[in-house]
Amino acid sequence: MICPYCGSERIETEIAWGKSTETGNVGLKYKMMLGIVGVAQVYSDLCLDCNSIVRSYIKEDTDKNWSHRPGSLGTR
Numbered sequence: 001m002i003c004p005y006c007g008s009e010r011i012e013t014e015i016a017w018g019k020s021t022e023t024g025n026v027g028l029k030y031k032m033m034l035g036i037v038g039v040a041q042v043y044s045d046l047c048l049d050c051n052s053i054v055r056s057y058i059k060e061d062t063d064k065n066w067s068h069r070p071g072s073l074g075t076r
Helices: none
Strands: 009-014 027-029 039-041 043-047 051-058
Touching: none
Parallel strands: none
Antiparallel strands: 009 043, 027 039, 043 051
16 A cells, blocks of 8 residues: 555554544444444554555445534534
8 A cells, every 4th residue: 555645655554543442432323222322443554754644444244323423422
């Protein structure tokens, strides 16, 4: 992979986004049955030369009822 911003090939891949018990889960929200909200683990590829995130993605199934509303995990 080549960084589209600086042309470097020094890309660190599959860096997991952190999750914290203090601030809640970080990731893409989706609605499950009975109004329960889930969060998909997000990963990013990082250019080690210009510090840009080259891409962000999830590894799990994308056939979900994705939430388009901002807010914390408890908001729908």
